[in-house]
Amino acid sequence: MKTVVLIPARYASTRYPGKPLATLRQKNGSEKSLIQMSYEAASQINGVSDVYVVTDDARIREASEAFGAQVIMTSPERENGTARVAEAVEVAQLDADLIVNFQGDAPLTPPWFVEDLIAAMKADKTAQMATPVLQCDAQTYAMFKEDRAAGRVGGTTAVFGAEGRAIYFSKEVLPYIDAGKVPSENIPVYHHVGVYAYRPEALKAYISWPECQLEKLEGLEQLRFLYNGVAVKCVEVEARGRLFWELNNPEDVARIEKVLAEQ
Template sequence: MKTVIFIPARYASTRYPGKPLVTLNLPDGKVKSLIQMSWEAASSISGVDAVYVATDDDRIAEASRAFGADVVMTSEDCANGTERCADALARAGVEADLVVNFQGDAPLTPAWFVEELIAAMEADPSIPMATPVLRCDPQTCANFVDDRKNGRVGGTTAVFGHDNRALYFSKEVVPYVAPGALPDPVPVFHHVGVYAYRPDALRAYMDATPGKLEVLEGLEQLRFLENGIDVTCVEVEARGRVFWELNNPEDVPRIESALRAMA
């Protein structure tokens, strides 16, 4: 099965303009951009035939080529990462059985998150698309709640049924947990912003109309659910690693701290 990874990256983020080119201080004293660290993380994943940065911005393209990445220039009209992956697949002219959307703001994503996602889709050809979910530890759950209290958009949470089919994704903390001691295990799952799609699912996504929930939440994956396309949640294990995306400027020290802990 031929698998390609696209790392969608745009400069004009409403919440954090220029985010892909934000620099992080590494434990060895080096400084690297967010997009370079994400590309390096994606390039460490086994069983992948090619990795591309997909962007509509010349600054990101130039920086990416400088550290050795292959780049696909995409339309400025792509509304989200899934649309950018679909556009990049068409423009790159590559044949693929599986397309992986690896978020350009998540350099802490372990390789096995994506490898297990790919394995799940290889094992069940009926799955149109899949995404990893990670059970929150108490500290991560507390970070989610703290972000909401302070008006910040943090990580996304996911709820799914016994068959692992997604029921909903939200930027709120779902399911609701009453204040006080958290149940053990924590019932909140962090949605890891990685997707694997069959090409047919990508085409169906582009043909579908964005629904009210997608617009309200600002979550691209809800278009699949609102149009009756199953999303399979693949539960992954952190194995002691801290996972967090860079959503806001306040997340930079969180990620730098996690990088120091990994060194």
């Protein structure tokens, strides 16, 4: 199964303009841009034919080409990463059995998250798309609650049922747990890892559908699949002692740099 990884990156982020070019301090004291760190993380995934940065911005293209990335340019009209990836597949005429959308704001994504996702898609020929989910530990759950208490939109949670079929995704912390009933471990809240694996036909269908109301309200592109009756397969992955978090807001820079310093 030929698999390619695409990293959608846009400059005009509402919560964090210019986010792909934001720099993070590394363990050795040097700095790298977020897009370079994400590209390097994606390049560590086994079983992948090619990795591309997908953008509509010349500044991101230039920065990406400077560190050796292949870049596909797309229209600035694309409303989200999935639509940008779908356009890139058409523009570059990519011949692949599986397309992975690797988030450009998640350099802490370990390669085995994506490798497990690819393996799940290979094992389930009926799955049109899939995404990883990670059970929250106490630290991650506290970070979710801290963001919401401060009025910040942070990570996304996933609720799924039998055989990992997604029921809903939200930027709220779901399911709700009364403060006095939160367990110290095995917290039943799942962090949605913003990586997607699609079969080509699923991407074609996606861009043929208009945005749905839930997608617009939550700002979560995967809800368009659920709205149109396409099952989203949630693949549970293991942290293996590492903290996973995305760079959603400027406040997350310090969180990620702390993890980088400790790894």
